[in-house]
Amino acid sequence: MDRLGIDPADFVAVDGDDAAATGGREPEAVEPMPVLAVVGRPNVGKSTLVNRLLGRREAVVEDIPGVTRDRIAYDGLWNGRRFTLVDTGGWEPDASGLQAAVAAQAERAMQTADAVMLVVDASVGATTTDEAVARVLRKSDRPVLLAATKVDDDRLTSDTAALWRLGLGEPHPVSGLHGRGSGDLLDAVLEVLPESPRDRFADGTGGPRRVALVGKPNVGKSSLINKVSGEIRSVVHDVAGTTVDPVDSLVELDGEVWRFVDTAGLRKRVRQASGTEYYASLRTRAAIEAAEVAVVLVDASEPMSEQDQRVINMVEEAGRALVLAFNKWDLVDEDRRLAMKRELERDLVRVPWAERVNISALTGRAVQKVAPALRTALESWDRRIPTGQLNGWLSEVIAATPPPVRGGKQPKVLFATQAATRPPTFVLFTSGFLEAGYRRFLERRLREQFGFTGSPIRISVRVREKRGRRS
Template sequence: MNDQTISGDGAPEHGELGDAEFAEFMELAREEGFDPEEIEGALDEAGHGPLPVLAVIGRPNVGKSTLVNRIIGRREAVVEDRPGVTRDRVTYEAEWSGRRFKVVDTGGWEQDVLGIDASVAAQAEYAVEAADGVVFVVDATVGATDTDEAVVRLLRRAGKPVVLCANKVDGPSREADAAYLWSLGLGEPHPVSALHGRGTGDMLDEVLRALPEAPAQTFGTAPGGPRRIALIGRPNVGKSSLLNKVAHEERVVVDETAGTTRDPVDELVELGGRTWKFVDTAGIRRRVHLQAGADYYASLRTAAALEKAEVAVVLIDVSEEISSQDLRIVSMAVESGRALVLAFNKWDTLDDERRFYLEREIEKDLGQVRWAPRVNVSARTGRHMEKLVPAIDTALAGWESRVPTGKLNSFLGELVASHPHPVRGGKQPRVLFGTQAGTKPPRFVLFASGFLEAGYRRFIERRLREEFGFEGSPIQLSVRVREKRGRKK
């Protein structure tokens, strides 16, 4: 069976289908000639928990980014033969032997880079804490240094599974260099040449043994607990001011200097007669330089705050033009699978001319998330703060929505009949049936007779929203294509 996946995440056995609904669904699958085991695999994949996270750590210039590029199979992490290179993203998705996981490329560690909060210990502890497993990269040609030894102590305290990568072993003559790294006490060093690919396959096999199939759900709280809200946005957009306003007191430091907040600050806040847990995150910068270690790790912490949240409230400063930074942050929230609210801050500063251009920017740049509730607020004056809770409630309701299998397939049948897939190469693929494999966010698996074009998949998503709502929530859609074989009798 071919797999055409837009995205897929989180759920128990058979996605989240009950026994009766699962039996009904499997009967549909048998009628269309799908193998039951393959169907169960598709549901399990679409309903699986969040992807496990692998942190790649090590001193500057040991080859971490080169190894990350090798793992993900493409050149995304910026590589240069010097420490402290700028890169735009820190998290990537990878696949090995049919298993998917996230790779976090961390900055190189040096003692007291800024002399304040960018020390090896602070950086290493966070990177390891946020991961399910660690690849510790050591330059085999140099051997274990004092910094490497310090990292080993942190890894032991953390108790996370570690795979020791002895990098820059470019040939058999360098194997002895790798053997010396047994002295670190982390088990077998895996000799690798990240540059040439030598030994990376064996190392990744060991990584899969170290990583869990899927970690426990990190977002959400126990039933009845406060819902978690992540405030995210670029620096100095007003996140801390907003938190202070909803809390009715000065809970966090506010300063005109961008980047005052370094760590996510969890605050229990009474709002709309209920208790919420707000996470005020450090602003995400468009380009994060590794030598500015505090900002680099603030970006990582923001990603971790999203992982723990249920709703992302993205603040956008309306006094400035919507920037590529804003759009990247919105995309980050959508990709995380969290419910989404757009909060347009500093609304009290708008004049008629700026409002005219802002509406056009929203239509042009944020059209792909027009499903997200929008609130126009002022963190400074408190304008429209009362609208924040209804918007969050709407987004959570969409995020948790479920469509019964029977209702979904009636909808799909009518949709395919009235708007069939375009004919391509003399063939016209059909959506045969589907089911919702999970919620938080809604995850659908469609089974088709042939490859569905991206435009048609977007059309299906748009019609799903028109029919069933899902306001404030991303939708994740997987398409499984039936193998070319005779129908089962």
């Protein structure tokens, strides 16, 4: 029984939002972990091996070379020890164009990891590319493991002995497809990995806040990651769809460390996607769910598309804080600004509360505004209103504008409480049904009084049941 004499058991949820009222999911703190970089030629089975070592399907795998293009970080666990696996694009020493950018990503992973695993196709043997990679790794001050993949049976086990000539120590035969030898390889990984990573961010908090970068293909997500981090973290190319997997990057922005996740561009209809696009779309959805705040990039130089609205709706429905970043602002002239104003009034009617910044990831224009917008949105997402203050405000609002009459009776709002944060979720205990329009009115007034800029709000209504209906 409530202190005001209200028993929640006497009320029934009527708007389908009962689950939201039970409490928000608190994201876990991100602890620093040692990093193992997985490198090698294209299509030697790195992503298949990564999935095997993780014990789950995370990395996108297809029977064509070059599917993995960026450095992609995954959390691994073996024998009670946690570590980070970084899957990389294929390493080609004489690559050009897009492949050169992929090779640079692999080299960067080798420089920043605590240990490196070189993956060689045992069925092919050591190629000139493998030898070139081995020469680079022998000069590194990081411990190096040599994994001989595609050893699916005993016939190839003896062939792995020839890989000693790479000068990287004992080759570990393993089958990413069947799991053969994966346990022994993981034991070897734990032997060379330090207990804690070499490079730490001294942010002094419980872990970086998680930010998902989402938007349609080729809108500039990877360019923004590279601009805010001050280095090439994600592969950028003028071909749409360069990013396939979500790419985690710890970035220091405006004096604070953030975990940015650069995701694949979302296509119009996930059901029509196949192969790489299908799995990339699923991982983009998962990245939004795992994030605390999403930055939706919109191409300001073009009319807002159906894909843009779909991505924004996806973030709002997931209950995540939201920042709208209108990219390519350097291409916007006065006529485009006037057209944009009309588009935003029409297309963003569901999220007028979203934080907005106008930026250019290419030139760096106003990218420093991203961090303050993220903080504002997250502060709203975490905000809790004391029950007494909430009910005092609500009484004044209802006295000035009572709920509309329904079925000849005027419903009364008996009590309100904030049931959860992340996102802020409010429960109204009433004597009758509240129209959707009146709930939207209360949401607008809530925002006027308490802010909540950048965060969605959930309002759940519980109607008191008649005593005779209870069994």
